[in-house]
Amino acid sequence: MAECIFCKIVKGEIPSAKIYEDDETYAFLDIAPVNPGHTLVIPKHHTEKLGSLSDKQLGHLMHSVNTITKAVEKGTKADATNVTLNNGEAAGQVVKHVHFHIIPRFKGDGLKPWQHGKYEEGEMKKVQEKIGKFIA
Amino acid sequence: MAECIFCKIVKGEIPSAKIYEDDETYAFLDIAPVNPGHTLVIPKHHTEKLGSLSDKQLGHLMHSVNTITKAVEKGTKADATNVTLNNGEAAGQVVKHVHFHIIPRFKGDGLKPWQHGKYEEGEMKKVQEKIGKFIA
Numbered sequence: 217m218a219e220c221i222f223c224k225i226v227k228g229e230i231p232s233a234k235i236y237e238d239d240e241t242y243a244f245l246d247i248a249p250v251n252p253g254h255t256l257v258i259p260k261h262h263t264e265k266l267g268s269l270s271d272k273q274l275g276h277l278m279h280s281v282n283t284i285t286k287a288v289e290k291g292t293k294a295d296a297t298n299v300t301l302n303n304g305e306a307a308g309q310v311v312k313h314v315h316f317h318i319i320p321r322f323k324g325d326g327l328k329p330w331q332h333g334k335y336e337e338g339e340m341k342k343v344q345e346k347i348g349k350f351i352a
Numbered sequence: 353m354a355e356c357i358f359c360k361i362v363k364g365e366i367p368s369a370k371i372y373e374d375d376e377t378y379a380f381l382d383i384a385p386v387n388p389g390h391t392l393v394i395p396k397h398h399t400e401k402l403g404s405l406s407d408k409q410l411g412h413l414m415h416s417v418n419t420i421t422k423a424v425e426k427g428t429k430a431d432a433t434n435v436t437l438n439n440g441e442a443a444g445q446v447v448k449h450v451h452f453h454i455i456p457r458f459k460g461d462g463l464k465p466w467q468h469g470k471y472e473e474g475e476m477k478k479v480q481e482k483i484g485k486f487i488a
C-alpha cells in the first residue's frame with residue numbers, strides 16, 4: 217500500500233534496524249521500544265487486521281514470530297517476552313498494517329499489566345452466549 | 353499435566369464458561385476480565401511457552417485465535433481487540449500453560465498501553481546485532 221509506513225520499510229524506502237526477513241515476513245526493531253530489543257514482526261503483504269490473513273499467511277507469520285521471540289529472549293538475555301497484537305485503532309494499533317510486538321521482559325522491570333475486573337452475578341453466562349452466537 | 357489448572361479445565365474437572373472447543377484447542381472466558389468478553393485460548397496439549405509448540409500446533413492454535421477474535425469482537429460489539437501472550441513469569445504469565453488473551457477493546461475504555469522509550473545513540477545497532485546472532 218503506497219502510503220503505508222511499514223510497506224515502505226519492507227521496500228527499503230524507509231530505513232529500519234532489520235532483525236529478520238524472508239519471502240513473506242519482515243521484522244525490525246521498534247524505534248520507540250517499551251524495553252530495548254522490542255521487535256515488530258509483520259507480513260510483507262499489506263493488510264490491517266489479523267482476521268484478513270489466510271491460515272497459510274498466519275501460519276507463516278507465527279512461525280517467524282516464534283523464531284524471533286526465541287532470538288529476542290536470547291539476544292537481550294530477557295527473562296520472558298510479551299507477544300502482543302493491537303488489532304484495531306481502539307486497541308492501540310497506530311500503523312494500519314498488522315504487526316506483532318515482541319517485548320523482552322526482565323524481572324522487576326516495573327511494567328504493570330492491565331487491572332483485571334470481575335463479572336456481576338449472571339453476566340458471565342450472558343457474555344458467553346453473545347460470543348457463542350458467532351462461533352460456527 | 354496433573355496439577356495444571358488449565359488442563360483440569362480442559363478435562364472438565366474445573367468448570368469454565370466455554371467459548372469454543374475442538375480436538376486441539378479450548379477457549380473460555382477469563383473469570384477476571386480486563387473487559388467483559390476477555391477470552392483465553394489454549395492448546396489442549398500442556399506446554400508452558402510458545403516456543404515449545406510445533407508449527408502444526410501453532411498453526412492450529414492461531415487459526416482458533418483468529419476465529420475466536422472475530423467472534424469476541426462481534427459478540428461484545430467491540431471496536432477492536434488486543435491479542436496477547438504473556439510468555440514466561442516475568443511477562444505476567446500466571447498459569448504455566450501457554451494461553452492467548454483476547455481482550456475486547458472499546459473506544460475510550462481508558463486502558464493505557466505501556467510507555468514507549470527511546471534508544472541512546474548507537475544502542476539500537478548493538479541490540480540489533482545481539483538479537484541477530486540468534487537468527488539462523
